[in-house]
Amino acid sequence: MHETERHRVILSAVQSKPFASVAELVELTESSEATIRRDIAQLHLQKKLRRVRGGAEALTPAHVTALNGRPFSVNISINIAQKRAIAKAAADLCEDGDTIIINGGTTTFQMVHPLATRRLQILTNSFPIAEHLLNHTKNTVMLPGGTIYREQNIVLSPFENDVIRNFYARRMFMGAQGIGPLGVMEQDPLIIHAEEKLLGQADELVLLVDSEKFSRRSALILCPLARIHTVVTDDGIEDRHAQMLADAGVRLIVAPVARSAKGEEPEAEAAEG
Amino acid sequence: MHETERHRVILSAVQSKPFASVAELVELTESSEATIRRDIAQLHLQKKLRRVRGGAEALTPAHVTALNGRPFSVNISINIAQKRAIAKAAADLCEDGDTIIINGGTTTFQMVHPLATRRLQILTNSFPIAEHLLNHTKNTVMLPGGTIYREQNIVLSPFENDVIRNFYARRMFMGAQGIGPLGVMEQDPLIIHAEEKLLGQADELVLLVDSEKFSRRSALILCPLARIHTVVTDDGIEDRHAQMLADAGVRLIVAPVARSAKGEEPEAEAAEG
DNA sequence: TCGAAAACGATCATAATCGATCATATTGCA
DNA sequence: TGCAATATGATCGATTATGATCGTTTTCGA
Numbered sequence: 001m002h003e004t005e006r007h008r009v010i011l012s013a014v015q016s017k018p019f020a021s022v023a024e025l026v027e028l029t030e031s032s033e034a035t036i037r038r039d040i041a042q043l044h045l046q047k048k049l050r051r052v053r054g055g056a057e058a059l060t061p062a063h064v065t066a067l068n069g070r071p072f073s074v075n076i077s078i079n080i081a082q083k084r085a086i087a088k089a090a091a092d093l094c095e096d097g098d099t100i101i102i103n104g105g106t107t108t109f110q111m112v113h114p115l116a117t118r119r120l121q122i123l124t125n126s127f128p129i130a131e132h133l134l135n136h137t138k139n140t141v142m143l144p145g146g147t148i149y150r151e152q153n154i155v156l157s158p159f160e161n162d163v164i165r166n167f168y169a170r171r172m173f174m175g176a177q178g179i180g181p182l183g184v185m186e187q188d189p190l191i192i193h194a195e196e197k198l199l200g201q202a203d204e205l206v207l208l209v210d211s212e213k214f215s216r217r218s219a220l221i222l223c224p225l226a227r228i229h230t231v232v233t234d235d236g237i238e239d240r241h242a243q244m245l246a247d248a249g250v251r252l253i254v255a256p257v258a259r260s261a262k263g264e265e266p267e268a269e270a271a272e273g
Numbered sequence: 274m275h276e277t278e279r280h281r282v283i284l285s286a287v288q289s290k291p292f293a294s295v296a297e298l299v300e301l302t303e304s305s306e307a308t309i310r311r312d313i314a315q316l317h318l319q320k321k322l323r324r325v326r327g328g329a330e331a332l333t334p335a336h337v338t339a340l341n342g343r344p345f346s347v348n349i350s351i352n353i354a355q356k357r358a359i360a361k362a363a364a365d366l367c368e369d370g371d372t373i374i375i376n377g378g379t380t381t382f383q384m385v386h387p388l389a390t391r392r393l394q395i396l397t398n399s400f401p402i403a404e405h406l407l408n409h410t411k412n413t414v415m416l417p418g419g420t421i422y423r424e425q426n427i428v429l430s431p432f433e434n435d436v437i438r439n440f441y442a443r444r445m446f447m448g449a450q451g452i453g454p455l456g457v458m459e460q461d462p463l464i465i466h467a468e469e470k471l472l473g474q475a476d477e478l479v480l481l482v483d484s485e486k487f488s489r490r491s492a493l494i495l496c497p498l499a500r501i502h503t504v505v506t507d508d509g510i511e512d513r514h515a516q517m518l519a520d521a522g523v524r525l526i527v528a529p530v531a532r533s534a535k536g537e538e539p540e541a542e543a544a545e546g
Numbered sequence: 547t548c549g550a551a552a553a554c555g556a557t558c559a560t561a562a563t564c565g566a567t568c569a570t571a572t573t574g575c576a
Numbered sequence: 577t578g579c580a581a582t583a584t585g586a587t588c589g590a591t592t593a594t595g596a597t598c599g600t601t602t603t604c605g606a
Binding site: 003031032033034035038053 | 593594596
């Protein structure tokens with residue numbers, strides 16, 4: 001990835017939350033720590049961000065207020081490494097010019113950073129996603145009409161929605177509360193209703209779920225496994241769950257999660273002195 | 274491929290994406306690196322794009338325009354005192370629980386501040402207004418569906434819009450390019466189209482125009498004077514223009530402008546409702 | 547306070563990109 | 577056709593960016 005692209009991604013990451021770590025940016029840009037450090041130092045001199053130990057932070061915590069004090073902001077920080085890895089792998093499925101739907105959620109929100117260097121047509125019912133894409137990328141952003149629900153930060157409408165009805169997308173990306181043999185599960189009937197409307201407008205359904213979601217259950221079934229085209233999850237997925245997807249004819253993408261904490265060696269080290 | 278063709282391709286690539294690499298452009302144009310470099314250098318001199326290491330980027334990358342540079346934010350600072358005074362007076366027309374429509378514009382944008390302490394139901398086609406109301410107030414915010422146009426920062430849709438069709442508001446607030454005996458004038462047919470849709474859903478039309486707009490003319494007529502219920506303007510309005518409104522049966526509210534230079538007391542007009 | 551882990555800065559080898567130059571191809575014109 | 581002007585592509589040394597290494601500094605917890 002080139003310098004200007006990296007800078008774009010870094011600024012995008014830093015402005016969607018108070019702080020972005022070097023490791024995180026390494027993962028996002030697929031470049032080395034040294035390069036990220038140099039980039040941060042450069043952007044710091046340009047006063048585009050503030051360089052702090054461990055990474056970088058936004059100059060003005062203004063946008064942060066957008067995500068503060070809401071359930072959304074609580075969820076957004078748990079399993080963040082998994083979510084980022086999953087979102088990155090999902091975004092890699094897209095090519096410039098594609099038309100996609102992104103359903104609101106904390107995992108799908110992480111797609112905005114890898115999408116910073118893209119140019120897609122994106123329909124989303126998530127206000128934060130729309131906000132970020134509009135302010136930090138060149139993607140075309142479309143919104144369905146309706147009321148903005150603060151709790152979930154999505155746009156909902158009880159009415160039929162002409163924008164949705166006239167929209168066609170090759171892929172729809174969404175998260176979920178849980179996934180099991182019966183299909184994709186959600187909690188809130190309102191959400192189900194909104195997601196169903198979007199589902200009808202896309203060919204391939206791509207589900208973004210961290211591996212814990214396979215043991216999570218929820219009250220309402222959104223759709224059967226067969227409706228899913230691809231599942232993107234992290235490397236914590238158990239074999240039996242992978243098998244369940246295989247049996248249902250679902251394509252599985254496992255996103256490797258960068259683990260900085262534990263000294264877990266990936267076995268490849270042979271000549272160590 | 275010839276020079277002019279290549280230039281077209283390069284510009285198109287750069288404008289549809291934040292960044293285009295030399296390798297990418299080589300592939301696109303089926304020419305050599307040297308040629309692409311020469312082209313980029315040339316276009317750089319012509320100020321059609323910015324030359325950066327590894328390729329080229331658009332003159333105003335997305336993240337820059339998002340923060341400054343966009344027409345919206347340029348306009349927003351001119352006649353700011355008048356706009357604020359007018360917006361304040363307009364907002365004072367509302368009571369908690371009201372249902373209103375706010376059409377996008379730099380004058381109407383100023384209503385967000387006086388509305389911070391209110392609890393209204395607000396339908397707006399302006400993304401910045403929605404953003405601000407959502408993040409800084411407790412008002413219920415509704416959006417029509419459609420594509421977000423960066424230039425004007427509003428949401429537009431070519432389709433019928435069920436959210437709008439099912440919405441009823443007592444008042445609609447809007448700005449305008451100009452106002453004269455023939456009615457309210459706008460420049461852009463797209464804007465006209467969007468405003469007409471909203472107009473149909475409100476009883477009273479409240480027009481927010483600074484006094485200069487009475488001598489401004491524009492190409493397209495949105496609606497006749499008779500459609501206007503109330504005009505809110507600043508104290509620079511001339512008598513003949515006030516008379517024109519009176520003749521058309523339009524209510525006129527003159528907002529006193531606080532002039533900090535003269536140290537003149539704004540004598541806070543207490544007219545509640 | 548000490549020690550381990552993480553983050554950092556400096557340095558170096560490698561790779562990517564660039565600029566200059568020259569040879570070749572194309573075009574326009576006599 | 578022949579010639580000049582221009583555009584293009586290839587080459588190569590120079591410049592710059594990148595990633596890995598290593599010693600130092602900072603942070604954090606025992």
